[in-house]
Amino acid sequence: MTKLSALPTLSRFAHLSLSLRLSLAIGVILVAGGIVVAVAALAYGQQAAQTTFDRLLIGAANQISASITIVDGAPVADLPITALELLALARDDRIVYRVVGPDNETLTGSNSPTIPPLNDDISFFYDSVSNEPVRLVAVRRHFAERGYSGTVTTLVGHTLRSREALAWEIVRSALGVLAIAAVFMVVLAGFAVWSALAPLRRIERALLARDPKDVSPLDIAVPRELDAIVEAINRFMSRIKRQMDVLQNLISDSAHQLRTPITALRAQAQLALEEPDPARRTEMLDRVHQRAVGLSRLTDQMLNRAMVIHRTDASSRETLDLRKVAIAAAESFDDGKIFENGTLRLEMPDDELPVRGDFMSLVEATKNLISNALTHGVAPVCVHTGRREDLPCLWVSDQGAGLDENQVKSIGGRFARKDMPGQSRIASATHGSGIGLSIAAAVAQAHTSELFAKQLNSSFEIGFCLDMHPKKGPE
Amino acid sequence: MRVAILVLSLWILTSSVSAQEAIADFGPAGAAQRMLIRSTTDIEVFGPVLETFLDDRPGLAIHYEQWGSNDLSALTATQCEQGGEVADLVISSAVDLQVELVNRGCARAHLSPLVAALNPSRNWRNEVIGITEEPAVLIYNKDLVSDREAPASRFDLIDLLRPEESRFAGRVATYDIEASGLGYLFAFSDSLQANTFGRLLEAFGRSRAVATCCSAEIIDAVAEGKYLVAYNVLGSYALARAARDPRIGVRAPTDYTLMLSRAALIPKDASAALLAGSLIDFLLSTAGRRALTAAHLIVEVGGPDDIEGDLFGGGASSLRPIPLGPVLLASMDRQKRKLFLDQWNDNLAAP
Numbered sequence: 001m002t003k004l005s006a007l008p009t010l011s012r013f014a015h016l017s018l019s020l021r022l023s024l025a026i027g028v029i030l031v032a033g034g035i036v037v038a039v040a041a042l043a044y045g046q047q048a049a050q051t052t053f054d055r056l057l058i059g060a061a062n063q064i065s066a067s068i069t070i071v072d073g074a075p076v077a078d079l080p081i082t083a084l085e086l087l088a089l090a091r092d093d094r095i096v097y098r099v100v101g102p103d104n105e106t107l108t109g110s111n112s113p114t115i116p117p118l119n120d121d122i123s124f125f126y127d128s129v130s131n132e133p134v135r136l137v138a139v140r141r142h143f144a145e146r147g148y149s150g151t152v153t154t155l156v157g158h159t160l161r162s163r164e165a166l167a168w169e170i171v172r173s174a175l176g177v178l179a180i181a182a183v184f185m186v187v188l189a190g191f192a193v194w195s196a197l198a199p200l201r202r203i204e205r206a207l208l209a210r211d212p213k214d215v216s217p218l219d220i221a222v223p224r225e226l227d228a229i230v231e232a233i234n235r236f237m238s239r240i241k242r243q244m245d246v247l248q249n250l251i252s253d254s255a256h257q258l259r260t261p262i263t264a265l266r267a268q269a270q271l272a273l274e275e276p277d278p279a280r281r282t283e284m285l286d287r288v289h290q291r292a293v294g295l296s297r298l299t300d301q302m303l304n305r306a307m308v309i310h311r312t313d314a315s316s317r318e319t320l321d322l323r324k325v326a327i328a329a330a331e332s333f334d335d336g337k338i339f340e341n342g343t344l345r346l347e348m349p350d351d352e353l354p355v356r357g358d359f360m361s362l363v364e365a366t367k368n369l370i371s372n373a374l375t376h377g378v379a380p381v382c383v384h385t386g387r388r389e390d391l392p393c394l395w396v397s398d399q400g401a402g403l404d405e406n407q408v409k410s411i412g413g414r415f416a417r418k419d420m421p422g423q424s425r426i427a428s429a430t431h432g433s434g435i436g437l438s439i440a441a442a443v444a445q446a447h448t449s450e451l452f453a454k455q456l457n458s459s460f461e462i463g464f465c466l467d468m469h470p471k472k473g474p475e
Numbered sequence: 476m477r478v479a480i481l482v483l484s485l486w487i488l489t490s491s492v493s494a495q496e497a498i499a500d501f502g503p504a505g506a507a508q509r510m511l512i513r514s515t516t517d518i519e520v521f522g523p524v525l526e527t528f529l530d531d532r533p534g535l536a537i538h539y540e541q542w543g544s545n546d547l548s549a550l551t552a553t554q555c556e557q558g559g560e561v562a563d564l565v566i567s568s569a570v571d572l573q574v575e576l577v578n579r580g581c582a583r584a585h586l587s588p589l590v591a592a593l594n595p596s597r598n599w600r601n602e603v604i605g606i607t608e609e610p611a612v613l614i615y616n617k618d619l620v621s622d623r624e625a626p627a628s629r630f631d632l633i634d635l636l637r638p639e640e641s642r643f644a645g646r647v648a649t650y651d652i653e654a655s656g657l658g659y660l661f662a663f664s665d666s667l668q669a670n671t672f673g674r675l676l677e678a679f680g681r682s683r684a685v686a687t688c689c690s691a692e693i694i695d696a697v698a699e700g701k702y703l704v705a706y707n708v709l710g711s712y713a714l715a716r717a718a719r720d721p722r723i724g725v726r727a728p729t730d731y732t733l734m735l736s737r738a739a740l741i742p743k744d745a746s747a748a749l750l751a752g753s754l755i756d757f758l759l760s761t762a763g764r765r766a767l768t769a770a771h772l773i774v775e776v777g778g779p780d781d782i783e784g785d786l787f788g789g790g791a792s793s794l795r796p797i798p799l800g801p802v803l804l805a806s807m808d809r810q811k812r813k814l815f816l817d818q819w820n821d822n823l824a825a826p
Contacts, residue, residue, distance in 0.1 A: 079811040081667055081802060088801045092600050094578045095801045099810075108810040130580035 019193050026189050030182045037178050038171060045170030049163040053090055054124060054137065060086045061122075061139040061156040064097065068154075073147040075101060077108050083156075090162035096129050096136070097157070102150030115153055132159050199226050203233070215241040243310070250306045257298065265291045301368070305439040308361045308446075322353035322362075322392045322466070326383045329366035333374070344370070348385040353392040355466040357447050365443035366394060368436035369462055373398040377460060388465055395452075395463020402460025403453060440464070495540040502529045502536030510537050510750045513551070514566040515544045516737065520715065520770050521566075527766040528757050535750065544569035544656050548576065551742060555581035561744045564751040566606065566737055568709070569656045571803040573738035577603045578804060582740040585752040589759040596798035597736050603799050605736025606758040607772040610710040610727045610794070611661045612786065614717075616697050617724040626704065627787070628730040629671045635704075636682040644682040648693050648702040651686040652819055657735075658688075661707040663806040663815060664733050664797050671730065675706075680822030698722045709735065711771045714785055718771075727776045727788025734796040737772070 063083040068075050077099045087095050098109035113127040113136065121140045126133060136157030143149055199222040206220055217234040268291060272284035330346055338344045366383070373381040377398025384395050441451045444464040454461040499518045514521060518541050525537055542550070544567050554561050555576065567573050576582060582602035590601055597605030613632065615625045626632040635643050650658020665672045678684075685702065687693060690712045693705045698720050710725065717723040739758070741751045757763040767773040771785075778790020797803070805811055 076814070077808075077810050078814055079805050079808045081805050084802045084805050091595075094580065094600075095804060096578075108808050132580060 018197065019190075022189050022193055026185055030178075030185070034175070034178055034182075037174055041171045041174035042167065045167035045174075046163075048170060049166035052166065053135070053158075053163050056086055056089055057124075057135065057137040057156050057158070058122060058139070060084070060097075061137050061154050064099065064156065065139045065141045065152070065154040068099065068141060068143075068152055070143060070145050070148045075099075075107055075143065075148065075152050077154075079108065087156070087158055090158055092161045092165070093158040094129070094132065094134075095158050096134055096155070098155040100153045100155065102152070107152070109155070113155070113157075115155060118153070127157070129157075129159075134159050135163070199223055203230065207233075215244065246306060246310065250302065254302055257302065258295070261291060261295045261298065265295065301436055301439065304364055305442065308364050308439050308443055311358055311361050317356045317358060319354055319356055320359050320362075322355050322394055323348045323385050325359065325362045325366055326385045326394055328359075328363045329370060330383050332363075332367055333370060343379045343381060344374070345380055345382040347382055349387075353385055353387070355392050355447075357466060361443045361446065362394075365440040365464070366396070368440045369396040372396075372436050373400075373460075373462075376400065377402065384461075384463070391465040391467060393463055393465035395461045397459050397461045399459050402455055402462070437462075495542050497541040499539045499541075500536065501525050501539060503533065504536065506536035507534045508536070508747065508750060510535065510563045510747045510754070511540070511560070512537055512564045512566065512751075512754075513540045513542055513547055513562040514564075515542055515547060515568050516566060516772075517541060520711070520772065524758070524763070524766040524770050524772070527762065528754060544572060548572035551576055551581060552579065554744070555579065555742065558744060561742045561746070563745040563747040564739055564741055564754060566739045568609075568735065568737050569660065570603075570605070570735065570738040570797060570799055571660055571806050572656070573603050573740055574599065574799055574801070574803040575807055577740060578801065581743055583743045583745065583748060585741055585748075585755055587752065587756050589756050593759070594796070596796040596800070599799045599801075603738045603740045604755055604759075605796075605799055606739050606755065607711070607735070607737040607767055608774060609735045609737065609772060610774055610776055610786075610788070611707045611733040611735065612710040612713050612788075613704060613706055613726045613728060614694065614697050614708050614713045615704045615724045615726070616700050616702070617722050619700055620703050620724070622724070625724055625726060626728075627726055628728045628789075629675055630730060632704065632706065633671075633674055633678045636678040636684075641682060643703055645685065646701075646703045647679065647682065647684040647706065648696060648704070649679070649684060649686055649706040649823075650693070651688045653816060654688040655690075657690075657709060658686075658707065659812075660735075660797065660806060661733055662819065664795075665707070666815065667802075668731055668733070668795055676819070676822045684823060686819075686823045694723065707733075710774045710786065714771045714774060725786045727786055727793070729778075729789035729793055731795045732776055732788055732793050734794045736796060736799065738799055 060083040063080045063086070064077055067078045067080050067083075069078070070076075079097075083097075084095070087093075096110055096113070098111070098113075099107040100115060101107050104115070110129075113129065113134075115138055116125050118138055118140065122137065124135065124137050127136055128134060134157040136155055139154045139156075140151050141154070142151050199220075202220055203218065203222065203226075206218055215237045217237060218230055220230060222230055265288060268284060268288045272281050272288055275281040275284055326346060326348060330344060333344055370381060370383060373396050377400035379398065381396060381398045384393075384397060386393060437451070440462075444450050447464075447466055449464050449466055451462060451464055495513070497518050499522060501522065512525075518539060521539070525539065529535060529537065540562070547565065547567055548569060551562070551565050553559070565573070565576075577599060582600075584601040585604065586601050590598055590604055593604065613626055624635075626635055632647070635641060636647065650661070652659040652662045662672075665675070684706075687696075690709055693702070693708060694713060694716050696702045697705050698716070700722075710727065713723065713725045717725050739755055741748050741755075745751055758767065764773055768775075774786065775784035776786060776788035776790065776794060777784030778788060778793070806815075
């Protein structure tokens with residue numbers, strides 16, 4: 001989750017707050033929606049206003065037209081008040097009406113506007129009266145009576161103010177509804193952001209409220225989408241916990257294991273200083289030297305173990321050939337004669353033994369197994385690689401009595417169960433070889449495996465088998 | 476502030492060419508702002524109202540021209556198309572002509588809270604605004620007609636005229652609607668109000684009622700006893716006269732009372748439109764209404780149960796304002812007018 005912000009091109013967007021993102025999205029929706037609604041409402045409003053007021057015009061024109069009678073052979077309109085009242089419903093509009101005879105002569109009403117060519121008995125058109133646009137309807141009425149025949153056209157029109165007012169009224173109402181919806185959406189979005197971020201705040205609070213040394217997994221109910229984050233945090237925590245444990249173990253083990261030999265060394269050196277006999281002193285100094293060598297190996301192994309355990313947490317796994325691990329480990333013991341005199345042998349199949357793991361840790365573990373066999377076992381020591389129950393395995397055999405099952409178990413568990421009685425005994429009795437085996441055990445564990453040990457008739461085998469596809473362990 | 480009438484002159488012009496009947500100037504001669512008002516209202520009646528208006532406006536002078544309603548309308552229409560010395564405010568009792576001017580697009584809107592608060596019948600498009608409240612009334616000669624006998628409604632009038640030997644026969648007068656625009660407007664509005672109109676017209680015809688001109692002459696004749704009753708007289712004139720002539724009795728018909736609101740409009744090319752607007756607002760304000768009431772241009776019609784008004788009538792619920800609006804255009808329609816006049820003349824003959 002930190003990787004996103006590391007990408008420079010995405011960083012600006014990555015830092016954008018969720019509220020802002022949602023606001024932007026909603027803003028776009030509202031603006032686009034507002035434009036669409038406004039345009040639609042305007043079109044609809046104009047249509048509605050047109051229809052409404054055209055009906056007024058037709059109604060008035062029909063009334064006037066119907067009031068025309070033939071009196072003494074001439075058409076006479078008895079202008080109905082109701083027609084004007086109908087037109088007056090468009091409260092702010094000026095009115096124009098005109099009744100025109102067959103010869104285009106004005107019978108009554110104003111002298112303008114002129115009648116355009118008409119196809120239907122009812123037709124609408126626009127004109128203007130004293131510089132203001134007007135909408136007009138022309139209604140034709142055909143007379144064929146005794147003494148008079150011809151077509152009388154009634155024109156009725158009014159200005160457009162009420163139409164426009166109605167159209168805008170409709171637009172305003174639509175936009176009003178949209179505004180209410182917008183407020184509602186904004187509030188809803190705010191609530192959504194607030195509630196969606198609430199679990200993150202819970203996690204934040206839980207982390208802040210913790211004791212600085214508390215690296216136990218978080219136990220918080222979060223939405224499914226955040227499970228991954230909590231899991232990642234917990235995995236991260238467990239890694240920190242393991243590192244802390246390693247450090248703690250290393251420190252306490254080192255303190256414990258180094259203190260005794262150093263005290264002994266000091267005592268022997270003291271004795272040697274006080275020894276008057278040069279021959280004995282030389283002998284004692286020799287022992288001091290041996291002790292010092294042992295101590296340096298012990299220190300070496302302890303640092304190696306810390307390194308190995310660190311690597312199992314820190315290094316990434318790769319696919320490698322287990323045979324190469326055996327060869328690399330064995331070669332480190334090559335002093336020019338160990339292979340020639342048959343003290344150490346390698347035994348391996350022709351085919352590759354692919355496993356996933358950390359090469360250096362595995363080599364270190366194998367070296368410790370070999371070293372242990374060379375030190376405590378009986379030659380010849382043989383490094384085997386091969387398949388056991390179809391799993392790629394690596395084991396070291398010698399001809400000695402080896403360790404019993406309990407000892408193997410205690411070695412494997414010594415770092416996890418620090419308080420186990422007898423651990424220091426094993427460590428001191430084996431001059432640090434326990435550390436060697438424990439490194440091997442830790443490596444096996446880090447590879448989701450464990451050490452196995454087998455006492456055969458005349459030989460002892462110790463090693464590990466690796467799964468090619470281990471269950472997901474520490475990264 | 477005391478405003479003197481600087482000039483008051485009166486011309487009686489026989490020429491048919493349009494011209495003002497009288498002019499007057501209000502306010503200081505050297506005022507920074509000037510406004511021209513053309514009106515059908517008599518200077519003596521409207522002058523005090525203008526003086527009240529000018530009391531608070533020392534920098535304003537008003538030139539007032541008094542016109543006949545047809546001439547004023549014709550002049551305004553001509554200036555609307557051709558320009559000229561356009562008035563800043565045109566006030567006319569011929570509200571139908573005023574509405575027609577607005578319908579022709581000759582007026583400009585005056586928007587103000589007072590205008591917006593007006594009853595819709597007194598405002599069309601904010602361009603023609605009713606400023607007065609003047610009922611059409613019945614007047615009678617108090618010496619010759621007792622209060623009990625005096626008609627309170629059109630039904631009473633019809634009943635008075637019904638008997639064959641009625642002493643009212645031939646002694647009821649109303650406007651000659653062909654000669655008087657106001658008389659025509661009242662008669663036309665009557666025809667829209669109720670079917671009493673037909674019966675009244677019939678009664679007038681049977682009793683040989685007299686159609687004559689004009690307000691002053693009719694009121695004089697009633698005062699002198701030539702006519703006993705006159706129908707549809709403009710209440711403002713009648714009340715002004717009754718105030719100084721005890722022979723005149725005034726009643727608002729209780730069945731319904733037509734209410735005329737003199738219409739003011741600002742011509743579209745007016746140069747002092749803002750001043751004209753402020754005068755309209757003044758006339759609609761409390762102070763303006765008080766001044767108009769004093770001039771009998773706002774008349775309160777009392778009723779049996781109601782408050783006492785300026786005259787007896789049917790109370791507020793009987794009032795029928797003549798609405799400023801396109802419906803008035805019908806009264807001006809050529810053929811409609813001819814049909815209406817024919818109907819009138821079939822019943823009433825000029826004296």
